[in-house]
Amino acid sequence: MRLVDRPWTAHQVRLTRLARPFMVAAVAIAAGLGLSAALPGYYVYLAISVIVAAVALLGLGIVSGSAGMIALCQLTFAAVGAWVVTGLNVAGAPGGFVLWLAAGGLVAGVVGLLVGLPALRLRGVNLAVVTLGLAAAVDVALVQVQFPGTTEGRFVDRPGPFGDDRSYFILCVLVLAACCLAVHFVQQGRWGSGWKSVAFSERGTAAAGGSVSSSKLTAFATSATLGGISGGLVVGQVGLALPASFTPIQSLALYVLAIMAGAYLIDMAIFGAVLWVAVPELLKRWGVPQDWGFVVFGVLGVQALTSGTNLGMIIRTALWRRSASKPVAPTVSDAAPSVSDAAPSVSDAAPTSDPAPHPSPAPARGSMVLEVDDLSMSFGHVQALRGVQLAVPEGAVVGLIGPNGAGKSTLVDVISGFLPRATGTVRLDGVSMAGRSPTRRARLGLRRTFQQDRVPPGLTVGAYVRYVARRRLAAEDIAEVLDFFGCPPERTRLADVDAGRRRLVEVAGHVLAQPRILLLDEPAAGLSHDEHLALAQRLRQAPARFGLSMLLIEHDLDLVRSVCDTITVLDFGEVLASGPQADVLADPAVLKAYMGETEML
Amino acid sequence: MLQGALAGLAAGGLYAVLGVCLTLMSRLVRVVNFAQAATGMFGTYVAVWLVSDAGLPIWPAVAVGVVIGGSISALIGIIIGTWLPEADTGSRSAVTVAVLLFLISLSFILFGNRPQPFRPVLSGPAFQVSGVVISQVAIFTVVVAVLVALSAHVVLTKTSVGIRLRALSERPTTAELVGIPARTLSVAVWATTGAVGTLVVAIVAPTQSNDATALSMLVVPAAAAALLGGFRRLDLAVVGGLVLGVLQGAAAQLSQLSVARHFLPFLFIVGLLVWSQRKEVWDAAR
Numbered sequence: 001m002r003l004v005d006r007p008w009t010a011h012q013v014r015l016t017r018l019a020r021p022f023m024v025a026a027v028a029i030a031a032g033l034g035l036s037a038a039l040p041g042y043y044v045y046l047a048i049s050v051i052v053a054a055v056a057l058l059g060l061g062i063v064s065g066s067a068g069m070i071a072l073c074q075l076t077f078a079a080v081g082a083w084v085v086t087g088l089n090v091a092g093a094p095g096g097f098v099l100w101l102a103a104g105g106l107v108a109g110v111v112g113l114l115v116g117l118p119a120l121r122l123r124g125v126n127l128a129v130v131t132l133g134l135a136a137a138v139d140v141a142l143v144q145v146q147f148p149g150t151t152e153g154r155f156v157d158r159p160g161p162f163g164d165d166r167s168y169f170i171l172c173v174l175v176l177a178a179c180c181l182a183v184h185f186v187q188q189g190r191w192g193s194g195w196k197s198v199a200f201s202e203r204g205t206a207a208a209g210g211s212v213s214s215s216k217l218t219a220f221a222t223s224a225t226l227g228g229i230s231g232g233l234v235v236g237q238v239g240l241a242l243p244a245s246f247t248p249i250q251s252l253a254l255y256v257l258a259i260m261a262g263a264y265l266i267d268m269a270i271f272g273a274v275l276w277v278a279v280p281e282l283l284k285r286w287g288v289p290q291d292w293g294f295v296v297f298g299v300l301g302v303q304a305l306t307s308g309t310n311l312g313m314i315i316r317t318a319l320w321r322r323s324a325s326k327p328v329a330p331t332v333s334d335a336a337p338s339v340s341d342a343a344p345s346v347s348d349a350a351p352t353s354d355p356a357p358h359p360s361p362a363p364a365r366g367s368m369v370l371e372v373d374d375l376s377m378s379f380g381h382v383q384a385l386r387g388v389q390l391a392v393p394e395g396a397v398v399g400l401i402g403p404n405g406a407g408k409s410t411l412v413d414v415i416s417g418f419l420p421r422a423t424g425t426v427r428l429d430g431v432s433m434a435g436r437s438p439t440r441r442a443r444l445g446l447r448r449t450f451q452q453d454r455v456p457p458g459l460t461v462g463a464y465v466r467y468v469a470r471r472r473l474a475a476e477d478i479a480e481v482l483d484f485f486g487c488p489p490e491r492t493r494l495a496d497v498d499a500g501r502r503r504l505v506e507v508a509g510h511v512l513a514q515p516r517i518l519l520l521d522e523p524a525a526g527l528s529h530d531e532h533l534a535l536a537q538r539l540r541q542a543p544a545r546f547g548l549s550m551l552l553i554e555h556d557l558d559l560v561r562s563v564c565d566t567i568t569v570l571d572f573g574e575v576l577a578s579g580p581q582a583d584v585l586a587d588p589a590v591l592k593a594y595m596g597e598t599e600m601l
Numbered sequence: 602m603l604q605g606a607l608a609g610l611a612a613g614g615l616y617a618v619l620g621v622c623l624t625l626m627s628r629l630v631r632v633v634n635f636a637q638a639a640t641g642m643f644g645t646y647v648a649v650w651l652v653s654d655a656g657l658p659i660w661p662a663v664a665v666g667v668v669i670g671g672s673i674s675a676l677i678g679i680i681i682g683t684w685l686p687e688a689d690t691g692s693r694s695a696v697t698v699a700v701l702l703f704l705i706s707l708s709f710i711l712f713g714n715r716p717q718p719f720r721p722v723l724s725g726p727a728f729q730v731s732g733v734v735i736s737q738v739a740i741f742t743v744v745v746a747v748l749v750a751l752s753a754h755v756v757l758t759k760t761s762v763g764i765r766l767r768a769l770s771e772r773p774t775t776a777e778l779v780g781i782p783a784r785t786l787s788v789a790v791w792a793t794t795g796a797v798g799t800l801v802v803a804i805v806a807p808t809q810s811n812d813a814t815a816l817s818m819l820v821v822p823a824a825a826a827a828l829l830g831g832f833r834r835l836d837l838a839v840v841g842g843l844v845l846g847v848l849q850g851a852a853a854q855l856s857q858l859s860v861a862r863h864f865l866p867f868l869f870i871v872g873l874l875v876w877s878q879r880k881e882v883w884d885a886a887r
Contacts, residue, residue, distance in 0.1 A: 070694070118878075140863040144860055305698075
C-alpha cells in the first residue's frame with residue numbers, strides 16, 4: 001500500500017515544489033502592479049528604494065546567513081554595478097538599461113570572485129577584514145574619481161516603457177521577482193546545500209566530497225552579483241551614481257540588518273529592506289536625526305549576534321509551534337509521526353534481512369579495497385600512530401577497536417586525508433592517495449562519517465543525502481535507503497532529528513554515494529540498545545546490498561562482534577592484534593589492553 | 602620621497618599601536634575587534650568636545666577621552682563575555698561589527714559628520730637630519746608602539762597575570778575552573794586596549810583625515826599590521842604597521858598613485874592572507 005503510493009506522491013510533491021515559487025512570484029508581481037497604481041508618488045519612490053535594498057539583502061543573506069561568512073562590502077559590489085551601468089551609458093553601449101543592469105551584476109560577480117579567491121580557505125574573520133578593507137578603499141577612491149558621467153551630469157535614461165517612477169517600480173518588481181526565484185532554486189539545489197553545509201562544518205563538507213573553497217566562492221560571487229544588480233537599479237532610480245550611496249557604513253548596516261532579519265529567508269530579506277527604508281523615513285517624519293536609525297540597527301544587531309537568533313527564525317518558530325499545536329496541521333505534523341514510525345517499519349521494508357548468525361561477506365575476496373601501510377602520525381611529542389598496517393578486502397566489514405585514546409579517530413583522519421602530515425601510504429584499490437585532499441578522496445570513493453555531529457541542521461534529510469551522495473537519485477532510492485537505516489523521511493528538517501538518528505542519516509547519505517569504502521567512526525553513539533542491534537543487522541547486510549566495503553570503528557564490542565569477521569585492535573597508536581574475530585578477541589594481549597581499561601557489556 | 606616616507610611614520614606608528622591592540626585581543630580574548638579604532642575615535646571626539654565646548658585644557662580632556670574609550674571597550678567585553686563566552690572567534694568578532702556601526706552613527710548624532718576642529722596635542726618637528734624633518738608625532742607613535750608591544754610581551758611572559766591571561770585565552774573554561782577570574786581579566790584586556798587605542802588616536806588624529814568614518818576605518822591598516830604577525834606576534838605587528846605607514850607616505854608623493862594608494866592596506870591584507878593561508882587548514886580540531 002505504502003510502496004504503491006509513494007512514487008505518485010513524490011511526483012506530486014516535486015511538481016508543487018516547482019510550481020509554488022512561480023505562483024508566489026506571480027502574486028508578488030500582481031501586488032507590485034497594484035501598488036504602483038495605488039501608492040502616492042513619493043511612496044512609489046520609497047518602494048523602489050525598498051526593492052534596491054531587498055536585492056542587496058538577498059545576496060547578503062546567502063553569504064552571511066546560509067554560508068555563515070562575514071562580508072562587509074555589499075555596497076562596494078553595488079558600486080561596481082553602478083559603475084558598469086553609468087560607464088556603458090557614457091560609452092553609449094548598445095542594449096539599453098536592462099542589459100547594462102545584467103552586465104553590472106555579472107561584473108560585480110567577477111569582482112566578487114577575485115576578492116573571494118584569497119578568502120577561499122579563510123575563516124570568517126579574515127573575510128571580514130578583507131571586505132572591510134575593500135569597502136574603505138573603494139569609498140575613498142570613489143570620492144576622488146567619481147562615477148563616469150557624474151561630473152558632466154550625463155543622466156542614465158530608464159528603458160522605454162519604464163520611463164516614469166511608477167513604471168520603473170514595476171521593472172524593479174520584475175527584477176526582484178526574478179532574483180528571488182533564482183535565489184530560491186539555487187538555495188534548493190547543490191549550491192545551496194553546499195553553502196549550508198560549509199557554514200556548519202568545513203570538515204563535513206569535504207568528507208562529503210564537496211569543495212569547501214568553491215562553496216564559499218559561489219556564495220560570495222552570487223552575493224556580489226546581486227549587489228551589482230542592486231547598484232544598477234539605484235542608477236536607474238536616481239539617474240546618477242553618487243559615492244554617498246555606497247559608503248562603508250551603509251555596507252556595515254546592511255550586514256547587521258541581514259543578520260538581524262535573517263535575510264537567508266527570502267521573505268525576511270524583503271522585510272529587512274522595508275525596515276531599511278521605513279526606519280529612517282519614520283525618524284525623518286518625527287523630526288529625529290536619521291542617524292538614529294543606524295544606532296538602533298547597531299543595538300539590535302548586537303542583540304541578534306549575541307543571542308544567535310533573528311527575526312525570521314523567531315517568526316518561523318512561532319508559526320511552526322502554532323501549526324504544530326493544531327490537531328490537523330497539513331504538512332508538519334504529517335511528517336512528525338512518521339519519524340517515530342520509521343523504526344518499526346524498517347524490518348518490513350528490508351526484505352533481504354536474512355537472520356544469518358554470522359556475517360557473510362561478498363564472495364570475491366581476492367582484492368583489497370583499502371590498504372594502509374606503515375602509517376605514523378605525531379602531534380608534537382605525542383606519537384598518535386606508529387607503523388599502523390591495515391587492509392580491508394572487497395565486500396568486507398573490518399572492525400577497528402581499541403581503548404580511548406588509542407588513535408582510532410586519528411587513523412580515520414589520516415586515511416580520509418585530514419592530516420596530510422602523516423607518513424606512510426594509504427591505497428584505495430591499489431592507487432596511492434598521497435597528496436590528495438579529503439575532497440578528492442571522497443570523490444574517488446573513500447568516504448567517512450564523523451564521531452561528532454557534522455550534519456548541517458539547516459537542511460532537510462532529503463537535501464542532505466542528495467548533497468552527500470553527489471549523484472542523481474530517484475526519490476524511491478532515497479526513501480529505500482533511509483528506510484533501511486531507520487532514518488526519518490526525506491522531508492524532515494534535520495534540526496528536528498535527534499543527534500543519534502542524525503548520524504544514521506549521515507551513514508545513509510554516504511551509502512547512497514556508492515563509495516568503494518566507507519569508514520564509520522562510532523556510528524552507534526547516541527543510539528539506544530535496540531537501535532544498536534538494528535544498526536548492526538543493517539551494517540551486516542550493507543556490503544552485499546550496496547556493493548561497498550566498510551571499516552567500522554567502534555567502542556561497543558557487541559556491535560563489532562556481530563558485524564565484523566575481521567578485527568584490528570589498536571593500542572597506544574600501534575596495532576596490537578589483527579585477524580579473524582575469534583582469534584583476536586581470544587588474544588591475551590588484547591584482553592589485557594582492552595578489557596582492562598574499558599567496561600565490557 | 603624620503604620626506605613622504607618619514608611623514609608616513611606617524612600614521613605607521615598609529616597602525617602599529619592599533620595592530621598590537623588587535624593582536625592582543627585576538628590572542629587573549631579571541632576577538633578581532635572591528636570597533637577598535639572606532640572606540641578610539643569616539644573617546645577622541647569626546648576630548649575634542651571637552652576642549653572646544655566645555656573649555657577644558659587639552660591634557661585633562663584627553664584623559665577623560667581615554668577613560669571613556671576604555672569604558673566603551675570594557676562594556677563590549679562584558680557583553681561578549683556574558684553572552685558569547687564559548688563562541689568561536691567569528692561570532693564574537695561579528696558583534697564588534699555592530700558596535701562599529703553603532704559608534705560611527707552615534708558620533709554623527711553627537712558631534713556631526715564633519716571633521717572635528719582638533720587642536721594638536723603634539724606638533725612641530727622633533728629634529729631634522731640633512732633636510733629631512735621628523736615630527737614629534739612620528740617619534741611619539743613609534744615609541745608608543747614599541748613600548749606597548751614590549752610591555753605586553755613582558756607582562757605576558759614574565760608576570761603571573763600574564764600567565765593567567767594566556768591560560769584564559771587557550772582554555773577559558775578550564776582556566777575558570779582552576780580559579781582564574783576570567784571575567785575580570787578579560788574585561789581588563791578590553792579596557793586597556795580601548796584606552797591605549799584612544800590615546801594614540803587622540804594624538805595622531807589631528808595629522809590625519811579625521812572624520813568619524815576615516816578614523817574608524819583605521820582598523821583596516823591596523824588589521825593589516827596585525828596580519829603580518831598572524832594575529833599572534835606583537836613584534837611583527839609593529840613592523841607591519843610601520844612598513845605600511847611608510848609605504849603609504851611614499852606613495853602619497855607620487856601623483857600617479859594617488860588613487861591606488863588607498864588600496865595599499867587592502868592589497869597588503871590580501872597578499873598576506875594568500876601567503877599565510879597557502880596550506881589547507883581545517884576548522885575544528887577534529
